[in-house]
Amino acid sequence: MSEEEKVSSVELMNMFVGTPALFWEFKPDAVVHYAEQPSAPYSMLNQEAAAFTVRNNLISTLNMAYAVREVNPSCHIVKLGTMGEYGTPDIDIEEGWLEIEHKGRKDKFLFPRQAGSLYHTTKIQDTDMLWFYMRVWGLRVTDLMQGPVYGISTDEADMDEMLLPNFHYDEIFGTVLNRFIVQAVAGYPLTVFGKGGQTRGYLNLRDTMQCVHLALTSPAEEGELRIFNQLTETFSVTQIADRIKSVGDSRGYDVQINHMETPRVEKEDHYYNPASTGLLELGLKPHYLDNEIINGFFEIAEKYSGNINRDAIFRGVSWK
Amino acid sequence: MSEEEKVSSVELMNMFVGTPALFWEFKPDAVVHYAEQPSAPYSMLNQEAAAFTVRNNLISTLNMAYAVREVNPSCHIVKLGTMGEYGTPDIDIEEGWLEIEHKGRKDKFLFPRQAGSLYHTTKIQDTDMLWFYMRVWGLRVTDLMQGPVYGISTDEADMDEMLLPNFHYDEIFGTVLNRFIVQAVAGYPLTVFGKGGQTRGYLNLRDTMQCVHLALTSPAEEGELRIFNQLTETFSVTQIADRIKSVGDSRGYDVQINHMETPRVEKEDHYYNPASTGLLELGLKPHYLDNEIINGFFEIAEKYSGNINRDAIFRGVSWK
Numbered sequence: 001m002s003e004e005e006k007v008s009s010v011e012l013m014n015m016f017v018g019t020p021a022l023f024w025e026f027k028p029d030a031v032v033h034y035a036e037q038p039s040a041p042y043s044m045l046n047q048e049a050a051a052f053t054v055r056n057n058l059i060s061t062l063n064m065a066y067a068v069r070e071v072n073p074s075c076h077i078v079k080l081g082t083m084g085e086y087g088t089p090d091i092d093i094e095e096g097w098l099e100i101e102h103k104g105r106k107d108k109f110l111f112p113r114q115a116g117s118l119y120h121t122t123k124i125q126d127t128d129m130l131w132f133y134m135r136v137w138g139l140r141v142t143d144l145m146q147g148p149v150y151g152i153s154t155d156e157a158d159m160d161e162m163l164l165p166n167f168h169y170d171e172i173f174g175t176v177l178n179r180f181i182v183q184a185v186a187g188y189p190l191t192v193f194g195k196g197g198q199t200r201g202y203l204n205l206r207d208t209m210q211c212v213h214l215a216l217t218s219p220a221e222e223g224e225l226r227i228f229n230q231l232t233e234t235f236s237v238t239q240i241a242d243r244i245k246s247v248g249d250s251r252g253y254d255v256q257i258n259h260m261e262t263p264r265v266e267k268e269d270h271y272y273n274p275a276s277t278g279l280l281e282l283g284l285k286p287h288y289l290d291n292e293i294i295n296g297f298f299e300i301a302e303k304y305s306g307n308i309n310r311d312a313i314f315r316g317v318s319w320k
Numbered sequence: 321m322s323e324e325e326k327v328s329s330v331e332l333m334n335m336f337v338g339t340p341a342l343f344w345e346f347k348p349d350a351v352v353h354y355a356e357q358p359s360a361p362y363s364m365l366n367q368e369a370a371a372f373t374v375r376n377n378l379i380s381t382l383n384m385a386y387a388v389r390e391v392n393p394s395c396h397i398v399k400l401g402t403m404g405e406y407g408t409p410d411i412d413i414e415e416g417w418l419e420i421e422h423k424g425r426k427d428k429f430l431f432p433r434q435a436g437s438l439y440h441t442t443k444i445q446d447t448d449m450l451w452f453y454m455r456v457w458g459l460r461v462t463d464l465m466q467g468p469v470y471g472i473s474t475d476e477a478d479m480d481e482m483l484l485p486n487f488h489y490d491e492i493f494g495t496v497l498n499r500f501i502v503q504a505v506a507g508y509p510l511t512v513f514g515k516g517g518q519t520r521g522y523l524n525l526r527d528t529m530q531c532v533h534l535a536l537t538s539p540a541e542e543g544e545l546r547i548f549n550q551l552t553e554t555f556s557v558t559q560i561a562d563r564i565k566s567v568g569d570s571r572g573y574d575v576q577i578n579h580m581e582t583p584r585v586e587k588e589d590h591y592y593n594p595a596s597t598g599l600l601e602l603g604l605k606p607h608y609l610d611n612e613i614i615n616g617f618f619e620i621a622e623k624y625s626g627n628i629n630r631d632a633i634f635r636g637v638s639w640k
Binding site: 017018047048050054055058059062063066089090091094098100101102103105106107109110112113114115117118121124125128129131132133135136137271319320 | 337338367368370371374375378379382383386409410411412418420421422423425426427429430432433434435437438441444445448449451452453455456457585591639640
């Protein structure tokens with residue numbers, strides 16, 4: 001397929017409005033909606049990439065809501081959300097909802113959100129869209145507000161490398177811990193943006209899979225938008241860099257940390273206290289980040305180190 | 321132009337991503353963004369209409385943000401919002417922002433929103449999009465959260481009927497007061513949905529024009545998203561129906577009120593107390609709804625009563 005044909009088939013997919021035949025054939029009881037453009041830097045590349053992100057993420061969600069309503073209205077929709085919908089507010093982050101008292105009256109609202117990229121803004125927008133259709137059509141929806149995922153090892157991947165998941169270590173699609181491991185192995189100074197006080201809720205790839213499975217096996221009610229904050233522990237970027245340097249140095253690397261000017265617009269130091277008890281109550285058994293996990297991760301990155309493309313590590317996509 | 325060509329030119333406009341040449345030619349200091357699909361019932365017609373609403377309303381807003389950033393970043397964007405972004409919460413509605421105290425800490429957020437149609441959801445989404453680009457690029461933005469507008473008379477229209485604005489009395493694009501006047505003149509029972517306790521903030525077309533003018537002549541600061549609630553008084557649907565019946569009957573009509581089952585999903589009786597002081601402080605001189613205004617409105621509707629298409633009055637577009 002030529003590059004031109006590829007672009008046009010992506011554009012065509014991006015234009016599709018309707019119910020995929022698969023829905024009619026399979027009549028699912030549950031659907032996991034991962035069909036979104038997932039990268040904040042990609043959404044900030046240029047106007048075309050921004051428009052693609054808006055159209056793809058919102059029309060895919062619209063198609064899914066309509067497909068479920070048409071084919072099986074009691075089908076459970078599990079949508080991937082992101083902790084980035086909340087941003088970094090100066091109050092505790094609750095799981096999706098907040099009761100607000102104002103001038104002596106009370107009501108319950110979606111937790112107020114303020115995204116740090118256009119991509120994250122589209123995730124606020126898809127939550128609002130599903131919330132609306134849930135209220136009108138009685139859909140059952142679980143929105144998993146996922147923090148940055150790290151890792152590559154799963155039970156299946158450990159048995160056969162053909163089952164390894166996609167692994168992104170580049171600036172556009174990679175998440176920070178994955179990127180730092182590869183940078184350490186490649187002898188590339190860790191790219192810490194600014195002060196490195198940016199704190200987020202992280203989780204192991206194994207726990208991500210557990211969370212989706214738990215959501216599917218204990219579905220939301222009809223007419224419920226259930227929101228879980230999907231993370232197991234919080235770290236600042238500096239804490240992660242220090243952990244990778246410590247393990248990397250013990251393996252004989254001389255890991256450098258480069259506090260570079262951030263290309264983003266974000267708080268480099270802030271309050272961060274997100275609730276995340278819902279998935280634990282459903283039975284999540286977290287794999288917390290420890291040196292054994294980091295060492296295992298180094299081993300895999302070392303095994304495939306010949307594949308590392310240093311040019312993909314940093315591009316400096318600017319938010320400005 | 322054939323019907324088919326019309327559809328495809330709309331689709332093409334809907335696909336445009338970029339900066340219109342007009343921006344480069346004119347290099348505006350201010351831009352009033354009215355280029356959205358404005359109808360709640362249209363957005364609920366079917367999936368194609370929903371997708372059109374999402375793509376048109378969000379890509380037009382994206383194009384505008386990029387155009388302003390490219391051509392003149394200090395250009396003042398005045399976007400038409402809607403009071404429908406807030407929905408009908410059980411707390412007082414403030415002008416755009418709310419300081420929230422939670423577990424002993426405080427932060428300021430966009431007022432929590434919960435829309436009653438997909439169209440209104442896209443208006444929440446365009447506010448979130450402009451809020452994001454304002455924070456990243458320092459845009460200056462005024463978002464006018466407009467209530468339903470009524471009226472057809474302006475200084476210009478009163479001088480020459482060629483200057484009359486568009487007037488919609490149909491179910492899809494008409495707003496309630498305009499529709500009721502035409503229904504009264506056409507001898508069509510007023511279509512009150514359910515109990516009629518649905519309360520909204522209304523304003524006269526003349527005041528809408530004043531509000532846009534006031535926003536333009538006192539622009540927002542760079543890096544400010546300024547939000548005004550654009551309404552002058554609140555009415556329930558029943559109150560409006562009663563006012564139209566009272567004036568209509570005094571003019572010799574026998575106006576009937578039909579409490580029909582609502583085709584929408586909405587509260588038919590609810591708390592509603594929106595703040596709206598910002599535009600008054602800028603100098604707004606409201607034209608409150610009185611019998612003289614309603615009588616003047618009847619006179620215009622009577623003059624053009626031969627144009628009324630009864631079939632357009634009610635279609636029963638269902639939210640379900």
